[in-house]
Amino acid sequence: MNFTQAIVRRPGKSIVAGISLAGGKLPRYDKALEQHRCYVEALTTCGVKIRELDALEEYPDSTFVEDVAVLTPGCAIITNPGAVSRKAEVTSMQQILMNIFSALETIDSPGTLDGGDILQVGSHFFIGQSKRTNNDAAQQLITILEKYGMSGSTVTVNDFLHLKTGVTAINATTLVAGGEFIDHPAFQNFDIIPVSRDEIGAANCIVCNGRIIMPAGFPETRDKLKPYATDIIKVDISEFAKIDGGLTCLSLRF
Numbered sequence: 001m002n003f004t005q006a007i008v009r010r011p012g013k014s015i016v017a018g019i020s021l022a023g024g025k026l027p028r029y030d031k032a033l034e035q036h037r038c039y040v041e042a043l044t045t046c047g048v049k050i051r052e053l054d055a056l057e058e059y060p061d062s063t064f065v066e067d068v069a070v071l072t073p074g075c076a077i078i079t080n081p082g083a084v085s086r087k088a089e090v091t092s093m094q095q096i097l098m099n100i101f102s103a104l105e106t107i108d109s110p111g112t113l114d115g116g117d118i119l120q121v122g123s124h125f126f127i128g129q130s131k132r133t134n135n136d137a138a139q140q141l142i143t144i145l146e147k148y149g150m151s152g153s154t155v156t157v158n159d160f161l162h163l164k165t166g167v168t169a170i171n172a173t174t175l176v177a178g179g180e181f182i183d184h185p186a187f188q189n190f191d192i193i194p195v196s197r198d199e200i201g202a203a204n205c206i207v208c209n210g211r212i213i214m215p216a217g218f219p220e221t222r223d224k225l226k227p228y229a230t231d232i233i234k235v236d237i238s239e240f241a242k243i244d245g246g247l248t249c250l251s252l253r254f
């Protein structure tokens with residue numbers, strides 16, 4: 001996947017109040033900031049120009065910019081996030097994307113959709129139907145995609161927060177997947193690089209201009225991914241993982 005630009009948002013001090021399914025330890029702000037800096041550095045190493053937005057303290061999860069928009073070659077789609085506390089995050093992203101994309105579309109209520117549920121493989125978009133993304137939004141998205149010559153289909157997500165928490169694309173024919181997505185019928189035509197239960201966090205990777213960015217701490221998966229990239233860049237995102245955040249959630253790439 002080739003990208004020239006990415007949008008990221010610095011975490012705010014309020015990150016400690018981010019939504020967490022797991023509960024457990026709170027993220028440490030200073031450490032999250034440093035990990036975010038390393039994440040931006042990794043994208044820069046891949047040749048991507050970064051637009052770094054200021055923290056939005058009133059929205060604890062707003063560093064996860066991927067959830068508020070879906071970027072396609074034809075248009076940018078502003079989502080309607082499934083978590084009530086995240087809905088207003090779209091306002092500032094809409095302002096930013098208006099100045100970059102000539103066509104802007106929206107997902108409207110009663111549809112709810114998080115960008116973390118959208119897995120693009122070529123011109124096809126798999127849409128996770130999760131606790132955040134409902135069928136109404138999925139149908140809205142499919143209609144928008146078809147208007148621009150692309151396609152979409154739905155995949156039920158049972159065991160992960162988002163579709164891309166459990167499966168991401170390595171290339172047009174290969175996915176890295178964990179748990180319910182290793183043998184999922186929706187992905188039966190793909191080669192699957194399976195991620196073990198112990199390394200489940202490694203199912204969320206970014207392929208960018210020939211390199212793979214993956215979360216640190218998953219040596220078994222790193223070895224499996226080596227043949228697919230010129231270089232593998234590991235980034236520690238432990239503070240974001242405490243509030244269910246993955247690598248892809250932290251940027252919008254285009």
Ligand code: GLY
Nearest residue numbers: 018019061243244
């Ligand atoms: N904490 C990230 C999310 O729940 O969307």
